């Protein structure tokens with residue numbers, strides 16, 4: 247969990263940038279790529295990732311979000327645009343509305359006691375979990391994937407290194 251706003255803000259900035267790069271690599275057609283027949287699509291997972299940032303309003307943070315029933319956009323650019331907006335509003339709200347001391351306060355979040363600093367950690371882990379799912383689906387949809395925490399097949403090829411299979 248986080249014990250200082252500053253530690254969180256620095257990490258959010260880095261992760262925000264990685265997520266932005268992944269979202270920017272999506273195409274409209276790729277949003278239809280399903281996990282399996284009749285299962286969630288890349289577009290639905292990307293949109294869930296964007297929407298999940300506003301779970302933090304359950305902890306009392308106030309910032310502009312999206313309607314809970316907002317339909318999955320058909321445009322990859324619109325998904326990325328909404329992410330940039332909500333991601334920045336969320337970070338501004340944390341900085342403006344919480345202090346380091348408040349990160350130690352526990353709140354009931356959907357039936358469980360969570361310290362605010364732990365909820366912030368969860369929101370980042372949840373984001374990287376879905377971002378990882380997305381990169382697999384993006385490869386299946388034939389897209390080039392940006393580096394996240396290491397080289398991808400394409401960037402290995404770019405560097406003249408034989409990629410792992």
Ligand code: NI
Pocket residue numbers: 294298372376
């Ligand atoms: Ni989720």
